[in-house]
Amino acid sequence: MQALRALPSVDALLGTDGGRGLTERHGRAAATDALRGALASLRAAIRHGEIPPADPEAAVLAAAGAQLDAAALSPLRPVLNLTGTILHTNLGRALLAEAAIEAATLAMREAVALEYDLASGARGERDDHLLRLLVELTGAEDATVVNNNAAAVLLALNTLGAGREAIVSRGELIEIGGAFRMPDIMARAGVILREVGTTNRTHERDYRAAFGPQTGLILKVHTSNYRIEGFTAEVAAPRLAALAREAGVPLLNDLGSGSLVDLARFGLRREPTVAEAVAEGADVVTFSGDKLLGGPQAGFLVGRREAIAAINRNPMKRALRLDKIRIAALEATLRLFRDPDRLTERLPTLRSLARLQPEIAAQADRLAPRAAAALARLGVTVTVCACESQVGSGALPTDTLPSAGLRLDAPGDGTAPERLATRLRGVSRPIIGRIAEGALILDLRALTDEDALIASLVEAGRP
Structure with a gap:
């Protein structure tokens, strides 16, 4: 059939300006496959009686280009x-501040002193880039960071209570996104769940009754993703800290979202800040970096020096550590909290x-x-x-x-x-x-x- 014989070959198409453009953008192998597929489709259409295009070369190049452009489009698109x-x-949670974007870009483009002490020339610690700021902003003795808050809770539980009981109020056994449940995290951490109280009311006597030789820690979970209202009771963090000291075990307080500033100044309902949780006596406080803090995904652990040191010695810590890009972005984000009066200008989440x-x-x-x-x-x-x-x-x-x-x-x-x-x-x-x-x-x-x-x-x- 004359119409089929008039179609250009793949080699001929690759030699045109349009073909060279496809090769330049997508590579010769991909361009060749796309042109071959477009030609095959056009041949099949002509055999089925369709009228061939007036300019077969342009039609094949356009079809191949559309296919290649669609394949090259990342599904991780701005919306x-x-x-x-x-x-x-x-949709990715927090939008990063410009300062964080610039810091992350620099860390991607250049070699940085991630684990290198410039003063001594010896090996350093990557978490030290965040340590001083976290201590300053939270009042904690020490701090460390992992890749998200679920990992922070997992690591803290495993370090402080593996093989022993973790006492937690039944009303705090939350489920977070993706059917990820606190009891499941506790099981993977190797602690034994000892739930006390009821869904809506838990008292000091419930915790005391649970104390025993197998008690490893007390876990308090801030129910940031739901509220129980009405006939309720819970034991406040300062009292839990006193109970933990009485039992000779640590208190782990998981704030979930966590905030470094009082949200009431932005017209929101007041939430406990990280500094307040530290001051209330928790041995370790965990919170997210990519929620109310407005930074990249991360999980922070702040608290008493001995507890954080033990967490850093846990072999799991290396598996959960951050890379240089997120550390750079987190450091820049934390620096913004030194000037809370200008946070809404600089931090997209709070803005x-x-x-x-x-x-x-x-x-x-x-x-x-x-x-x-x-x-x-x-x-x-x-x-x-x-x-x-x-x-x-x-x-x-x-x-x-x-x-x-x-x-x-x-x-x-x-x-x-x-x-x-x-x-x-x-x-x-x-x-x-x-x-x-x-x-x-x-x-x-x-x-x-x-x-x-x-x-x-x-x-x-x-x-």
């Missing part, structure tokens, strides 16, 4: 988080948390006409709406923040909001909102780049 959840676990509703509403008023114009071809109606944001990642679970956003009403049946959400997720810079009250809501609390939002909406609105 616009308009869900109303600031620390969204599925989003501290935004006032009138400011967000004004942003919504400003963006609504542009969004409506961008989506006009789809018949979408855009209105400004009030909404409620949340912190996310298990932090302050019952607290919401008054916010504002764009309500997108799409024509059609009850599946229209989901179809619109799918369309917005399919653009170059995906928009992630939430469906509520029969519409797609774009909460603007965490939006910093208005032009990026409009560009994505314009792309979504094209036929």
Whole structure:
């Protein structure tokens, strides 16, 4: 068939400007395979009676290029988080401060003195880069760091109580994201769970009754991802510290999210700070680096010098340690907390948390006409709406923040909001909102780049 004989060969295509461009961008092997596949598809279409393109060479190059570009697109793509959840676990939690990004970039680009003491020329300790700042900010005697807070709890439990009982209130046996449960962590750490009290009420006498020869430690877990209200009772950390001393065992206080500053100054409900937990007498306090602290994923352990030294001697510590990139980003993040008055200017997490509703509403008023114009071809109606944001990642679970956003009403049946959400997720810079009250809501609390939002909406609105 003449149309098939008119098709160019793979070698001929590779020799064109377009073919050389594909080779330059994607490599010769990948370009060759893509061109071969595009030619095969075109041959099959012609054999089935389809009219061949006027310019077969351009058609094959375009098809191969589209395939290669799609394959090269990383699934780890930047998105616009308009869900109303600031620390969204599925979207990477905290956005790093510019200082942290710069520090991490430098550590990636250059050799750094990670485990090298510049003064003596001898080997140093990688955690020392964070030690001084953590001690200063928390009031602890010593500190160390691992790759996340679950690892911090695992390591502390294994070090302080392996083979012995860990006493914990039944109301504190929490489950965190991904069906990851505290009892499972305790089992993997090699401690024996000894739960006391009831779901809603635990008293000093419950802990005392559990003391015995097998007692290894007392574990207190801050229930940061849920709240029990009503007829409740718990033993405060200072009393638990006294009970632990009475029993001759350490107290491990897991704060979960953890905060280095009083969140009340940002209009949020007050949470215990790490410094307060240390001052209340815990031997070890654990908390996250990528939640309320606003840094990269990490788990901190701070507390008494002997306990932290024992943790550092645990062989598991090496398996859980951080690389130079995260250490650099964490150091830069911690330095910001030395100047709490300017945290909201420098730390994206706290900046989003501290935004006032009138400011967000004004942003919504400003963006609504542009969004409506961008989506006009789809018949979408855009209105400004009030909404409620949340912190996310298990932090302050019952607290919401008054916010504002764009309500997108799409024509059609009850599946229209989901179809619109799918369309917005399919653009170059995906928009992630939430469906509520029969519409797609774009909460603007965490939006910093208005032009990026409009560009994505314009792309979504094209036929």
